[in-house]
Amino acid sequence: MTVKFKEFEHIISEQFRTEEAFLAEYQKGDYSFSNPYVKLNPYLIAPLTALIMFKTPEPTDVTITVKGKETAGDITFEIKTATEHMIPVYGLYADYANQVELVLTNGEKTVVTIQTEAAPDSVKLPSKIETTPEYFGDNMMFVSPTSPASTAAYDYKGDARWYGTLNTAFDIKRVKNGRLLLGTHRLVTPPYHVTGLYEMGMIGKIYKEYRLPSGYHHDQFEMEDGNILILTQDLPRGTVEDMCVLVDRKTGQILKSWDYQKVLPQNVAGSGSHSSHDWFHNNAVWYDKKTNSLTLSGRHQDAIINLDYETGALNWVIGDPQGWPQELVDKYFFTPVGDGEFDWQYEQHACVVLPDGDIFVFDNGHWRSKVKENYVAAKDNFSRGVRYRIDTERMEIEQVWQYGKERGAEFFSTYICNVEYYAEGHYLVHSGGIGYLNGEPSNRPPVQYTGKDKENTIFNSITVELKDDVVMYEMQIPANYYRAEKLKLYCAEDVLTLGKGELLGTLGVTEEFLTIPPAEEAGLVPQLYNVKIGLEEDRVIFKATFEKGQMVLLQFEGDTTQSYFVPTTKRPFLAMCVGTFLESDDRAVEFPVSREGLTGEFKITLIIDENKFETGLTVQL
Amino acid sequence: MAVAVREINGVELEQLIAEGKVLADFYSKVCGPCKMLSFVLNDVAKNVDNVEIVKLDFDENKETVEKYGVVGYPTLILFNNGQEVERLKGLQQKPIIQRMIER
Numbered sequence: 001m002t003v004k005f006k007e008f009e010h011i012i013s014e015q016f017r018t019e020e021a022f023l024a025e026y027q028k029g030d031y032s033f034s035n036p037y038v039k040l041n042p043y044l045i046a047p048l049t050a051l052i053m054f055k056t057p058e059p060t061d062v063t064i065t066v067k068g069k070e071t072a073g074d075i076t077f078e079i080k081t082a083t084e085h086m087i088p089v090y091g092l093y094a095d096y097a098n099q100v101e102l103v104l105t106n107g108e109k110t111v112v113t114i115q116t117e118a119a120p121d122s123v124k125l126p127s128k129i130e131t132t133p134e135y136f137g138d139n140m141m142f143v144s145p146t147s148p149a150s151t152a153a154y155d156y157k158g159d160a161r162w163y164g165t166l167n168t169a170f171d172i173k174r175v176k177n178g179r180l181l182l183g184t185h186r187l188v189t190p191p192y193h194v195t196g197l198y199e200m201g202m203i204g205k206i207y208k209e210y211r212l213p214s215g216y217h218h219d220q221f222e223m224e225d226g227n228i229l230i231l232t233q234d235l236p237r238g239t240v241e242d243m244c245v246l247v248d249r250k251t252g253q254i255l256k257s258w259d260y261q262k263v264l265p266q267n268v269a270g271s272g273s274h275s276s277h278d279w280f281h282n283n284a285v286w287y288d289k290k291t292n293s294l295t296l297s298g299r300h301q302d303a304i305i306n307l308d309y310e311t312g313a314l315n316w317v318i319g320d321p322q323g324w325p326q327e328l329v330d331k332y333f334f335t336p337v338g339d340g341e342f343d344w345q346y347e348q349h350a351c352v353v354l355p356d357g358d359i360f361v362f363d364n365g366h367w368r369s370k371v372k373e374n375y376v377a378a379k380d381n382f383s384r385g386v387r388y389r390i391d392t393e394r395m396e397i398e399q400v401w402q403y404g405k406e407r408g409a410e411f412f413s414t415y416i417c418n419v420e421y422y423a424e425g426h427y428l429v430h431s432g433g434i435g436y437l438n439g440e441p442s443n444r445p446p447v448q449y450t451g452k453d454k455e456n457t458i459f460n461s462i463t464v465e466l467k468d469d470v471v472m473y474e475m476q477i478p479a480n481y482y483r484a485e486k487l488k489l490y491c492a493e494d495v496l497t498l499g500k501g502e503l504l505g506t507l508g509v510t511e512e513f514l515t516i517p518p519a520e521e522a523g524l525v526p527q528l529y530n531v532k533i534g535l536e537e538d539r540v541i542f543k544a545t546f547e548k549g550q551m552v553l554l555q556f557e558g559d560t561t562q563s564y565f566v567p568t569t570k571r572p573f574l575a576m577c578v579g580t581f582l583e584s585d586d587r588a589v590e591f592p593v594s595r596e597g598l599t600g601e602f603k604i605t606l607i608i609d610e611n612k613f614e615t616g617l618t619v620q621l
Numbered sequence: 622m623a624v625a626v627r628e629i630n631g632v633e634l635e636q637l638i639a640e641g642k643v644l645a646d647f648y649s650k651v652c653g654p655c656k657m658l659s660f661v662l663n664d665v666a667k668n669v670d671n672v673e674i675v676k677l678d679f680d681e682n683k684e685t686v687e688k689y690g691v692v693g694y695p696t697l698i699l700f701n702n703g704q705e706v707e708r709l710k711g712l713q714q715k716p717i718i719q720r721m722i723e724r
Contacts, residue, residue, distance in 0.1 A: 238711055276710055514715050517660040549651035565712065568653040609656070 001616045004532040012501035046204030050089035066091040067099040072133035077490035090489035091161040094119035122150040129158035131473035143481035178493030188215035213508025252504025263314040269323035272367030274300040288353040297351040320344040322370040334397035350418035362417040378441035385419040385429035415445040418483040430484035434460035507594035513565040525613035553607040631685030638700040642672040654712035655695045
């Protein structure tokens with residue numbers, strides 16, 4: 001057979017099987033406080049975590065201290081009273097004999113040594129870290145990659161104290177139950193739309209996957225009642241990143257949706273990266289309870305829009321009005337006021353609504369004009385965190401704070417990035433998409449470069465925290481990171497819960513192609529196409545290598561035949577927000593088919609140009 | 622009810638669109654979706670009337686491509702009495718093209 005076939009488990013199933021195995025191992029042994037059971041990386045995807053288990057005759061609290069390489073690096077956490085103890089260990093160093101101290105309420109103490117393996121090269125080392133342990137404490141700076149690198153968390157000294165091995169993407173947010181919400185590593189459509197969100201404990205256990213029919217991208221927001229706003233799209237209509245949905249936290253079902261095509265014209269006021277396919281490029285969502293509205297960032301119209309939560313009606317637009325129809329400008333746009341400096345934002349990311357109603361944004365400034373003739377080159381450009389004050393009665397806007405402009409091209413990111421608000425005057429500004437091509441600041445997202453250009457590309461990411469305009473923290477890492485998020489590893493609400501995680505929502509039915517071209521029977525598919533087919537619980541994943549321009553149809557032949565068009569021509573992506581899913585061979589194709597709607601026995605065949613090939617595979621779905 | 626799909630050049634397109642309904646497919650020989658769209662158009666042609674369905678090679682009709690602002694392939698443009706009435710970019714399914722023609 002010329003086709004490689006593999007059945008593999010969803011990570012939730014794999015983790016459950018692993019959990020049952022280590023629990024069985026623990027039950028078989030005679031473990032105690034002085035001789036505890038230790039499982040390193042218990043859920044397979046977070047190598048700098050461990051689980052310590054033991055019983056005590058009487059209920060007791062346990063204080064755990066993961067010892068730092070110096071005292072300031074100690075991480076201490078108290079776990080509440082129990083007799084059956086499951087103590088999560090976070091903040092281990094890679095390639096190190098870590099000392100973990102456990103102390104009971106009665107003062108009894110034991111020290112466990114946990115030896116870890118070296119981290120892979122994808123866990124990048126910071127090239128610069130400037131802060132103090134007094135300021136940063138036991139916080140970690142989490143970063144999620146867009147260039148080849150790992151999601152990782154760094155302490156005050158720049159040591160990685162947590163990293164993940166799954167290619168998770170986009171935003172990382174801690175939600176009210178203490179767990180993290182982050183994009184799955186399962187691709188729906190290139191270059192980076194993934195099946196949905198994982199809800200994961202810091203130990204790496206995935207409790208839920210929230211799946212969406214057209215996938216997830218960029219951002220999510222937990223509502224007060226726990227339901228989640230998720231950015232998505234409706235792929236069959238041929239556009240991307242122009243919808244938001246509200247997902248039920250318990251069932252994963254879509255409760256409500258907002259379609260920006262209903263409120264905005266698609267072919268006006270395009271930014272330098274605009275295309276009709278990705279006309280808005282929604283990269284952030286924020287719900288504001290005071291105004292019961294959604295604020296959404298649209299990179300490809302250089303616009304931050306605000307929609308009424310109930311009706312979806314447009315309330316206002318922050319952005320350079322040039323190129324917009326006058327009737328929209330008159331009704332929805334702001335006029336700059338104030339004596340201070342003012343710049344509009346361009347190709348911005350991460351809109352945050354502050355407690356006083358101000359809008360805090362990462363202004364990438366990519367091209368920094370609506371008019372091609374006035375585009376500003378990267379070497380003369382800047383990116384910044386900027387805080388705007390808006391008056392929605394008078395439709396006036398004032399720039400009240402910024403950081404980054406003064407750093408010029410050194411801080412310039414064509415894409416990605418974020419800002420965070422901690423308190424008045426206390427901010428994070430993360431410029432995570434810095435790139436240099438042949439030593440010059442890059443005019444394009446550096447992950448887009450291929451071939452020789454790729455070899456001559458240098459990545460950088462600068463994360464800064466400021467308190468009353470004093471830089472309190474700066475980290476630089478030689479990679480690109482979508483967002484930076486400061487979190488503590490331990491969180492009282494993030495309690496390890498045993499049992500199998502849940503797959504919620506649906507991937508929907510993959511759109512069939514209705515026209516079947518004529519083709520000659522040509523036997524088994526040749527080796528040169530390097531066809532691989534994977535069978536997962538909810539998807540069939542087709543991978544192969546084709547030359548540009550080949551016409552490919554994947555067919556499932558059973559009682560009925562389902563056919564799927566497999567794109568082989570790369571779309572010229574103007575917004576490669578996450579490059580971590582890109583194959584090194586640009587002829588490589590990955591096409592997942594949802595198993596929903598496919599029941600029975602199917603022979604898998606391929607039409608490649610004028611030939612029809614057998615794969616030799618029959619699968620039971 | 623059926624029409625034939627035929628290949629024309631930019632000059633012929635100018636003459637053809639002056640009157641009636643014309644669906645023009647700007648395609649490339651090195652594009653998988655274009656190859657597939659050509660089969661879809663053959664399929665569509667069997668079920669429609671009162672429309673000319675024509676194909677123009679993107680690389681051999683640069684002036685026409687520029688005149689109509691075609692920026693990628695495949696691109697379908699529907700003309701009615703000389704005016705562009707609708708444009709679809711990328712590979713499309715048969716019902717969408719049929720609806721476009723019948724509107």
